Amino acid sequence: MTVSQRPPPPPLSDAPLAPGLYLVATPIGNLRDITLRALDVLNGCDLVLAEDTRVTAKLLTAYGLSKKMERYDEHAAARTGPRALALLAEGGRVALCSDAGTPMVSDPGYRLAAEAIAAGHPVVPIPGASAALAALCLAGLPTDRFLFVGFLPPKSAARRTALGEFANMRSTLIFYESGPRLAASLGDMAQVLGDRPAAVARELTKLHETCVRGSLSQLAADPALDSPRGEIVVIVGPGEAEVATEADAAAALAEALTRLPPGEAASEVARALGVNRRALYRQALAVKTPG
Numbered sequence: 276m277t278v279s280q281r282p283p284p285p286p287l288s289d290a291p292l293a294p295g296l297y298l299v300a301t302p303i304g305n306l307r308d309i310t311l312r313a314l315d316v317l318n319g320c321d322l323v324l325a326e327d328t329r330v331t332a333k334l335l336t337a338y339g340l341s342k343k344m345e346r347y348d349e350h351a352a353a354r355t356g357p358r359a360l361a362l363l364a365e366g367g368r369v370a371l372c373s374d375a376g377t378p379m380v381s382d383p384g385y386r387l388a389a390e391a392i393a394a395g396h397p398v399v400p401i402p403g404a405s406a407a408l409a410a411l412c413l414a415g416l417p418t419d420r421f422l423f424v425g426f427l428p429p430k431s432a433a434r435r436t437a438l439g440e441f442a443n444m445r446s447t448l449i450f451y452e453s454g455p456r457l458a459a460s461l462g463d464m465a466q467v468l469g470d471r472p473a474a475v476a477r478e479l480t481k482l483h484e485t486c487v488r489g490s491l492s493q494l495a496a497d498p499a500l501d502s503p504r505g506e507i508v509v510i511v512g513p514g515e516a517e518v519a520t521e522a523d524a525a526a527a528l529a530e531a532l533t534r535l536p537p538g539e540a541a542s543e544v545a546r547a548l549g550v551n552r553r554a555l556y557r558q559a560l561a562v563k564t565p566g
């Protein structure tokens with residue numbers, strides 16, 4: 276009888292880690308989505324900067340690593356950033372991790388990376404998981420051209436204004452969203468972007484991973500997507516390249532005027548529908564000051 280044996284875990288690299296700032300992607304759920312190179316960096320660095328040291332400590336412990344850590348989030352950046360830069364100036368090795376996924380993708384790190392680059396320190400990406408790309412691949416929507424938007428404003432009026440900026444772009448759009456806001460966001464997307472094909476990817480790489488696909492209005496009305504638990508990415512397919520009718524423009528302008536002054540409303544609709552702004556502005560003034 277043959278006894279199946281697990282292969283031994285791959286060894287960590289013996290090569291000393293070169294000085295520099297390492298931007299280390301970590302798993303977005305499944306702890307096994309860590310790369311061997313990320314483990315080499317976390318093992319070989321002098322300091323780990325973590326968005327939340329407790330979260331990163333769990334990851335290190337899972338792989339038998341222990342390392343000096345400091346918090347690096349938007350509150351601690353002013354304190355920790357200069358210390359990390361000083362360590363880099365001495366030839367140190369600093370690893371930056373966020374709670375999940377790729378640092379700097381809707382996560383802290385941009386300022387430190389920019390300062391390290393400006394100071395001439397080596398900056399090294401250690402690529403790995405990111406919810407945005409995992410969801411994009413799962414959605415079944417065009418991947419040739421996409422735009423990462425991240426989080427939209429929480430309030431509906433501001434969210435619709437923000438969405439207006441993307442309405443005329445012929446690319447797949449990627450949004451991060453929270454469960455409690457999902458249904459309202461999907462409704463706003465349907466209204467401002469049009470009823471496009473979309474997908475809601477939830478709990479990627481975790482036990483309850485799901486992906487629901489449908490038109491934005493179907494998804495907005497789906498009871499299963501009313502305040503679901505867990506982490507969520509919304510993917511929206513590109514709109515059809517269609518010519519807006521006068522009636523479309525008038526309706527969009529009337530809606531925009533409920534939120535915005537005439538100039539801004541005209542700009543938003545012109546951008547969204549690809550129509551002439553000056554004519555819209557005249558129309559907007561006429562609506563605001565009838566007679």
Ligand code: SAM
Binds near residue numbers: 375376378453480
């Ligand atoms: N830096 C991370 C990345 O590369 O994906 C994103 C950090 S951002 C603060 C957190 C948001 O990413 C969540 O609110 C959710 O929208 C999305 N997200 C993170 N993990 C996810 C997962 N496992 N499944 C679905 N969405 C996820």
